[in-house]
Amino acid sequence: MKQESFDVLIVGAGPAGVAAALAAARSGARVGVVDASPTPGGQIWRGGAAHSHDPQSRRWLPRLDAAPGVRVLCQTKVVAPLDPYALLAETPAGAVELRYAAAVLATGARERFLPFPGWTLPGVLGAGGLQALVKGGLSVAGKRVVVAGSGPLLLAVASFLRERGAQVPVVAEQAPLRKLLPFGALLAGLAPAKLAQAAAYAPAGAALRPGCWPLAAAGQVWVEQVTLAQGEKTWDVPCDYLACGFGLVPNLELASALGCALADGVAQVDVWQRTSIAHIYAAGEITGVGGVDQALAEGQIAGYAATGNRAAAQAHFAQRAQAHRFRQALEFTYALRPELAALAQPDTVVCRCEDVAYRDLARHTSWRSAKLHTRCGMGPCQGRVCGAATGYLFGWGQDSVRPPIATAQVATFASLSTLESHTQELHP
Structure with a gap:
């Protein structure tokens, strides 16, 4: 080797x-x-x-x-x-x-993803993930894209998508206006360059809805609309894509x-x-x-x-x-609101790799127990998606990581026959 x-x-x-x-x-x-x-x-x-x-x-x-x-x-x-x-x-x-x-x-x-009804529909993607796909050649010209979740990334993605010809009717930011306004004032004194950067997103900012979050996505074979909530008010927004991200x-x-x-x-x-x-x-x-x-x-x-x-x-x-x-x-500004922990319904899939629903996880008291009994976190993503979600939903801490920490070819391991002995040396 x-x-x-x-x-x-x-x-x-x-x-x-x-x-x-x-x-x-x-x-x-x-x-x-x-x-x-x-x-x-x-x-x-x-x-x-x-x-x-x-x-x-x-x-x-x-x-x-x-x-x-x-x-x-x-x-x-x-x-x-x-x-x-x-x-x-x-x-x-x-x-x-x-x-x-x-x-x-x-x-x-x-990106952190939080499960809600319809989040597994085709066309529902991570905000940064959709941006990466567009940079890689996906055309969103003329497409209606709802951006939802939390954090400064949302406006950056919305602005980028608009530049690529997408229609962005709503940027649903779960953080309330009472937190966003002081944050903007803080930027003026602490990081003026970031404030100038935020000002460049002003056209996308016109679609910003503070204190707003996705309740559900719906569609037959592809996402067709998203239901948004803002306080007691709910409404449906037609879309071709829903770009979500709840922080990092x-x-x-x-x-x-x-x-x-x-x-x-x-x-x-x-x-x-x-x-x-x-x-x-x-x-x-x-x-x-x-x-x-x-x-x-x-x-x-x-x-x-x-x-x-x-x-x-x-x-x-x-x-x-x-x-x-x-x-x-x-x-402080983008701390997730408690309502987001109640979005998943009993039949909402939380672990997409192993098709494990919320109801199957709710009966367990730890990440280890859930893994042993439901295979949650044991699919191709190795808990990178559902681990953060269950940590937020149930307060579970994750187990220590054991190799391999990334998918690899058999030939890679064949080149090293003593991987297990090395693992024992690191984790006696």
Whole structure:
């Protein structure tokens, strides 16, 4: 099996990973960056600088391409830890062992989906997922798209879809106006660039309905309408697509598999972005969903600290502190309302992979019990969708993750016959 060795290995090529890689390279380290996507950028800068509306992508991504001492391995997904200083990964050319003296986990976040009647209909997609499909060539010109859920991503997606010719009659934001107005005022003082960015979404903002959420989607073979609620009022909106997203949840699978301490749904780190494992660092959404500025600040701190360059890392503490204030405002403003936990009906499917309904889960008291008796979370997505949903609906914490943490070819495992012994070493 091929082997690659680095002083610092960065897992994830989004803003945090890019910033960490450049910081480590400036300190003279041999740096590797791995990401499952075809190009660097992560979800927020998907497709590279040419396809991103964020001007920061045009500043950072070209630097990564030009940085000496940085090797970028795209279309490379991490499958399992091998030992505390090595990961098994899969590339189009086959399996590869990635060795490192230090690692930075910048694995980002994914959309949270909450189940409601009709959410499994074709045409009901994640807000970010639909945006990715359109970037990949799906035409929405002339299509009616309702955007619903929670978070700043909704307006960004709505604005993007309008630019691509879609009609966006409603942006249903579950956060109430009494929270959104102070948040806007906070942006003016804390992050004026973000306020300017929000102002660019003004045409889409005309469709914004605060304190509004989806009750159900309906259609014969494809979504045809969505029922929205706002206080005591409900009404139906015809649509060709329903784009939903209820915030983001960190991708913690690798951190968990490595044995990093987790709490409150995030990786625990110290002031140097170091996890509970001394040579493993974490940056970006994995430490708490806070956006690009947080990712860039934490990434630079982690990249410098991973090489022992603490003086350079400390120079970014103030930037991180400001980004964390923004994160706290995000968490308060877009906290999910209790009504959303009551959307699922007894027959509403919660685990789409294994076709497990709400009623089948409600009789259990833990994620482990539900998995054992219903196979919830044991399908192809390995709980990445239903895990966050059941965590919100029932308050369940998830079990520790065991490898493989991503789907992989049999040949990848055949190249390493001692995976089980490595697993026992990490999880005795």
